[in-house]
Amino acid sequence: MPETAVIAEKHTTTTGTAVMTETRHIVRFGKVERIQHGLLMISFLGLAATGLPLLFSQARWAAVVARLFGGLAAAGIFHRFFALTMIGVFLFHVGRLVDRIFVKGERGMLWGPSSLVPQPRDLVEMYQHVKWFLRVGPRPLFDRYTYWEKFDYWAVFWGMFIIGGSGLMLWFPQIFSRVLPGWVFNIALLVHGEEALLAVGFIFTIHFFNSHLRPEKFPMDLVIFTGRVEEHEFMHERPLEAERLQRQGRLEERVAPPPRRELLRVGRIGGTVAVTVGLSLFVLIVYAFLSR
Numbered sequence: 001m002p003e004t005a006v007i008a009e010k011h012t013t014t015t016g017t018a019v020m021t022e023t024r025h026i027v028r029f030g031k032v033e034r035i036q037h038g039l040l041m042i043s044f045l046g047l048a049a050t051g052l053p054l055l056f057s058q059a060r061w062a063a064v065v066a067r068l069f070g071g072l073a074a075a076g077i078f079h080r081f082f083a084l085t086m087i088g089v090f091l092f093h094v095g096r097l098v099d100r101i102f103v104k105g106e107r108g109m110l111w112g113p114s115s116l117v118p119q120p121r122d123l124v125e126m127y128q129h130v131k132w133f134l135r136v137g138p139r140p141l142f143d144r145y146t147y148w149e150k151f152d153y154w155a156v157f158w159g160m161f162i163i164g165g166s167g168l169m170l171w172f173p174q175i176f177s178r179v180l181p182g183w184v185f186n187i188a189l190l191v192h193g194e195e196a197l198l199a200v201g202f203i204f205t206i207h208f209f210n211s212h213l214r215p216e217k218f219p220m221d222l223v224i225f226t227g228r229v230e231e232h233e234f235m236h237e238r239p240l241e242a243e244r245l246q247r248q249g250r251l252e253e254r255v256a257p258p259p260r261r262e263l264l265r266v267g268r269i270g271g272t273v274a275v276t277v278g279l280s281l282f283v284l285i286v287y288a289f290l291s292r
Contacts, residue, residue: 023230025228025229025230025231025257025258025259026228026229026233026234026256027256028227028228028229029224029227030227032096034227036089036092036093037224038270039086039088040086040089041270043082043083043085043086044082044086044203045274045277046079046085047082047083047086047196048196048200048204048278048281049068049069049277049281050076050082051079051196052281052285053066053072053075054066054072054075054079055193055197056285056288057072059287061287061288062288065284083167083171087160090156097109113143113144113240113241113244114143114144115145116149116150116153117150118154122150123147124140125140128140129147141239141240142237142238142239142241143241143244152207152210162195163196163199166188166191166192166195169185169188170185170189170192173185197285200281200282200285201282203278204278204281204282205282208275208279211224220268220271220272222259222264222267222268222271224267225266225271226259226263226264226267228259
């Protein structure tokens with residue numbers, strides 16, 4: 001789970017007669033959270049790139065994409081590798097949640113302004129956001145997490161149980177067939193493909209737009225790669241969180257310098273590759289449907 005965001009103020013340093021102003025930043029994500037997201041991103045892109053050629057094997061582009069991995073058989077092997085990576089990240093994340101909530105006693109993760117658990121206020125904010133889109137109301141004031149960020153978060157849990165569960169059934173049919181009837185595997189095959197296609201379509205359109213392609217973030221939001229965001233962005237996007245931190249006197253302990261150039265470069269390269277690959281695969285999906 002991400003660490004509490006912080007306000008970053010500006011400070012000045014004087015060297016001779018020159019005065020340099022450095023923008024202080026907000027720490028929104030810790031190193032562990034950023035690594036988890038990086039592995040999740042890589043494994044999801046890998047699963048999409050290796051799974052779609054199998055799902056759309058009749059499309060002309062499927063063989064071309066599969067050859068990038070050594071053919072359809074090799075793509076299936078890579079698909080299982082990326083699946084294991086995603087399952088590992090998911091289990092680590094769940095284990096860390098259990099440790100923080102039940103061992104360290106961080107009950108605020110279960111409810112309240114710093115929780116990713118959906119709450120009544122999320123429905124209110126969604127309603128206010130729609131009014132803002134229609135220009136009939138002010139922009140809602142968001143706290144640490146928005147309603148669409150919570151949806152993205154819990155969609156991973158849904159996907160792991162539905163897509164991951166059906167995938168394991170298809171991977172190890174001998175084991176599951178000892179307790180399940182044969183017709184269940186036909187359903188698992190259908191569910192695995194259709195739910196995976198839904199997840200890919202959502203991530204490569206809605207999630208990419210909300211995270212990177214909307215006007216105020218275009219062409220890319222680097223916070224998930226650097227873990228930090230500038231003060232003016234934080235004040236604009238998370239005003240309720242900023243107010244709460246200031247009221248609690250916790251701002252100074254969360255101040256951070258700007259991210260290193262190397263980290264920014266890695267974020268830009270990784271984000272560009274992810275968005276390019278994702279949108280390209282989405283175009284291929286649409287083309288496959290239209291050419292049927």
